[in-house]
Amino acid sequence: MRKPIIAGNWKMHKTVSEAIELCESLDRAVQDLEIDVVVCPPFTALSAVCALGMSKVKIGAQNVSIAEGGAYTGEISPLMLVDVCCSYVIIGHSERRQHFGETDAMVNQKVHLALKHGLHPIVCVGESLAQRKAGETETVVVSQTKAAFAGVAREQVPEVVIAYEPIWAIGTGETASAEDANQVIGTIRKTIAQIFDQEVADQIRIQYGGSVKPDNIQELMAQPEIDGALVGGASLDLKGFTAIVHYQTQ
Numbered sequence: 001m002r003k004p005i006i007a008g009n010w011k012m013h014k015t016v017s018e019a020i021e022l023c024e025s026l027d028r029a030v031q032d033l034e035i036d037v038v039v040c041p042p043f044t045a046l047s048a049v050c051a052l053g054m055s056k057v058k059i060g061a062q063n064v065s066i067a068e069g070g071a072y073t074g075e076i077s078p079l080m081l082v083d084v085c086c087s088y089v090i091i092g093h094s095e096r097r098q099h100f101g102e103t104d105a106m107v108n109q110k111v112h113l114a115l116k117h118g119l120h121p122i123v124c125v126g127e128s129l130a131q132r133k134a135g136e137t138e139t140v141v142v143s144q145t146k147a148a149f150a151g152v153a154r155e156q157v158p159e160v161v162i163a164y165e166p167i168w169a170i171g172t173g174e175t176a177s178a179e180d181a182n183q184v185i186g187t188i189r190k191t192i193a194q195i196f197d198q199e200v201a202d203q204i205r206i207q208y209g210g211s212v213k214p215d216n217i218q219e220l221m222a223q224p225e226i227d228g229a230l231v232g233g234a235s236l237d238l239k240g241f242t243a244i245v246h247y248q249t250q
C-alpha cells in the first residue's frame with residue numbers, strides 16, 4: 001500500500017513572515033492525517049520554516065544545484081538543504097526546464113546528488129500542449145522518466161516521488177481528466193517496471209499536478225495509480241490547502 005503524499009509548491013511566493021504564519025497553522029491543521037504533507041517554500045524561507053520544528057508537515061526545496069559546492073554563484077547545494085532540514089526537493093519542474101534551460105541530463109544529475117545526500121527527489125515530468133495535440137504525451141513522459149532514472153540504484157527508487165504535471169494544466173485552471181491523468185501515470189509506472197521491476201514500480205509514489213483544487217482532489221485521489229498531488233496556487237492559501245490534504249473527509 002502506497003502512502004499518499006500531497007506537496008505544496010509555493011513557487012516564487014511568500015515572505016519569511018508569511019511562510020511562518022502559513023506553516024504554523026498548517027501543521028496544527030494536519031495533525032490527524034496519515035498521509036505525507038510537504039511544503040516547498042522559496043529558499044529564503046526554508047531556514048525559518050525549519051526552525052519551527054513542525055511535527056507533521058515535511059519541508060522541501062524547489063530546486064537544487066548539480067554540484068555539492070564551489071564556484072556556482074546563486075546555487076544551493078543538497079548539503080545546504082539537508083543542513084536546514086529539508087527532506088524533499090522538487091527536481092525538473094517544467095518552469096525550470098522552460099525558463100532556466102534545465103535538461104534531462106541535469107535532472108538526472110540532480111536526482112543522483114539528492115539521493116546521495118538523503119533527500120527525496122520529487123521528479124517532475126509532463127508534456128506541453130503542442131506535444132499533447134501531436135499525440136506525444138506518452139513518448140515524452142516515458143523519455144523524461146527514463147532519463148531521470150538513468151543509473152539510479154534499484155533500492156533507491158522508492159525514495160523518489162514522481163510528479164506528472166502536464167504543462168498545459170499548470171496555473172491555467174485546466175486539469176487533465178482524472179482518468180487521463182491515471183492513464184499517463186500508469187504508463188510512467190510501467191516505465192519504472194521496465195527499467196527496474198514490478199516490485200519497485202508498485203512502491204514508487206506518483207503524484208498528479210496541474211490546477212489541483214479542493215473541488216477536484218477527491219476525484220483525482222480516487223484513481224488507482226494516483227498517489228498524491230503537487231499543488232501550486234491552491235497551496236498558498238491555508239483554507240484551500242487544508243481542504244485538499246483532508247480530501248478523505250471533505
Ligand code: 13P
Pocket residue numbers: 009093165169170171172173209210211212230231232233234
Ligand atoms: P498549479 O496548481 O498552480 O496549477 O501549479 C501546479 C504546479 O506547477 C505545481 O508544481
